[in-house]
Amino acid sequence: MRGSASGMACIKRSLVQESLQLTEAVQAQRAWRMPDMVVYQHSHEEWWLAPLEDTLPLVKINRIGANLLAAMDGKATVKSLLSSFGPRVCGPSGETGRWCLERWSLPKYSLCFFGAEPPKKDRGDARWDLLLQQIREGWSGNPEFEGEHHLSQFHTHDITTDEDHFDTIETTVSHLFREPSEAMGGQTYGRLLAKHLRKLGWWDRKPRFIIEVGGGLGYVARELAAGLSPQEREGRYIFLDITGPFLKAQLSRGREAGWAAEAIQANGEWLPFKPASVDIVIDNENLADMTPVKLTKREIESGTGDTPHHQEAIEWIRRMKLSLGNEMPDEFMFNLGPIRFVAELWRVLKPGGRAILVEFGIEEGFAAPVKLPGHTEYEVQYSHLRHAARFLGFHEKYGALPQFFNMKPDTRVLCTGAAYAIRRFCRADGKSFAIRAYTEGELNRALGDMAEKLTGHHYHDIMDPAWFGLWDFKVLLLEKPTPAPKPASPPIREVKGFRWGGMR
Incomplete structure (x- = not known):
């Protein structure tokens, strides 16, 4: 990303x-x-804006404030805007144009950008999404590796309620498609999962466990049950x-869906x-939350890890004869x-048992961090994981999620950032709005x-x-092989008073 030094400094300022x-x-x-900013005209003379940081209140502006916003066209300088709007009242609580210019470009607001040129990628196109991604990643706190226990501590101790977690902290694909969606042919994620697993023969022998x-929040289980018959969900x-x-x-x-359900922490x-x-084991969008370790080239070459976790990872690499490539960096993340x-799946599955694992990841190189509010997840290196499974x-099969679900590539859905903003507007207006994947028709019906x-x-x-990066x-898909059947013994026959059987 390119931009003026002072413009980029604005992005890096304290949040x-x-x-x-x-x-x-x-x-x-x-x-x-x-x-990409969504604007809601709440009344004839009042408009609402949603700052990027959810803890900030909505920004409410009058017509003069709306004119200030419209004047930010990439041609006007901050000086000219200050001259035209600085002393004028732009909000219902007396906020002036100067007040707006002093705040709206800050990362926590991200309503505008000040710079010599817009943020760009190598090909020269303006990339506002990369700018916002950089800002969001700044909220994750420590830019360094937080340690092997960070993710387990976050999920065990830092999450104290299920309210809004998958709407605002870590929205998942299955959460976006938990209700019937035009993008999935009127189906839900869980029902399509049931359809495809049944097609693969996973319910030919009724699973008991x-x-x-x-x-x-249980939506996959609920919808999986809806896609199965009562007899198929008796286990x-x-x-x-x-x-x-x-x-x-x-x-x-x-339980509401009809499962004989139990829960274990x-x-x-x-x-x-x-x-x-x-x-059967279902692990949906969970692998990136499991323990990562940051290994060094020195540890790999010496065979000695600096910590017990590192040593465990090195032992797995050695036992599996896993190749880390010829261009191993000095430090890299490994999905321990x-x-x-x-390995636990191999232990607990019955012969003939199966598991489905769904998560974002890569096939080459090493896992990169994905910064989310309060925690950092790590891509799954699927070449390593498939090697471990084999x-x-x-027996394993592997592919992209859109191919598995036969999703239509030309379906258009609402930008997730816009959905978050609309949700805030609805809440402030005393209305409900669910975060999900909306087509234009679905959004219009939901909002009226x-x-x-x-x-x-x-x-x-x-x-x-x-x-959402669905690709x-x-x-x-993993299957634990059943033992090969024993060869049938030849029939016993009598020859001159002796009985001959299948001795070998």
Whole structure:
């Protein structure tokens, strides 16, 4: 990303900064209104804007404030805007144009951008999405590796309620498609999952013991049940989750759907089940939350890890004869937790048992961090994970999630950033609005008369990486082989009073 030094400095300022000093250098910059910003006309003379930081109140502006926003076209300088709007009242509480210019470009607001030129990528196109991504990543706090225990501590101790978690903290693909969606042919994520697993023969032999690891708020289990017959869901259904507050919602929705459901708070890297006891395991969008380790080239070459976690990872790499490539960096992330999990699957699945693992990830290189509010997840390196599965003895199949679900690539859905803003407007207006994947028709039906009062929201092709990066989500299907049948013994026959059997 390129931009003026002072413009980029604005992005890197402390996120607790209350206002921007409008120095001569700042005033010389040009101002751009964020092009993807959603504006809600609440009344004839009042418009609402949603700052990027959810803890900030909505920004409410009058017609003069709306004119200030419209004047941020990339041509006007901050100085000219200050001259035209500085002393004028732009908000219902007396906020002046100067007040707005001192705040709106701060990362926590992100309503506009000051700089010599807009943010760009190598090909020269303006990339506002990259700018906002950089700002959001700044909220994750520590830019360094937080340690092997960071993710388990976050999910065990820092999450105290299930309210809004998957709407605002870590929205998942299954959460976006938890209700019937035009993008999925009128189906839900869970019902399509049931359809495709049945097609693969997973219910040919009725499973007696199903485990769902990291079951979110129970929507996948609810919709999976809706896609199966009552006879197909007669077995035990166990929710296993490291986050206690989620288990209540999982259990409630699972039982309402007809499962004989139970719940266990535990870490999926150490499954509390007997060997060869489980028929099916469902692990949906959970692998990136498992234990990462940051290894060094020196540790790999010496075979000695600096910590017990590092040594465990090195032992796995050695035992599996896993190639890390010829261009191993001095430091790199390794998915220890997912490999532990696959090893546990091998232990607990019955012969013929199956598991489905869904998560975002890569096939080459090393896992990169994904910054989310309060925690950092890590891409799954699927070449490593598939190698581990084959080493353990699994039969495996692998592919992209959109291919697995046969999703239509030309379906257009609402930008998720716009959905977050609309949700805030609805809440402030005393209305409900669910975060999900909306087509234009679905959004208009959900909002009713409010839809015509919104501007700035836009739609993406569902496969557009700028929407949710669906092609980054992969499906790994594992099957534990059944023992080969013993050869049939030849029939026993009598020859001159002797009985001859199958001795070899």
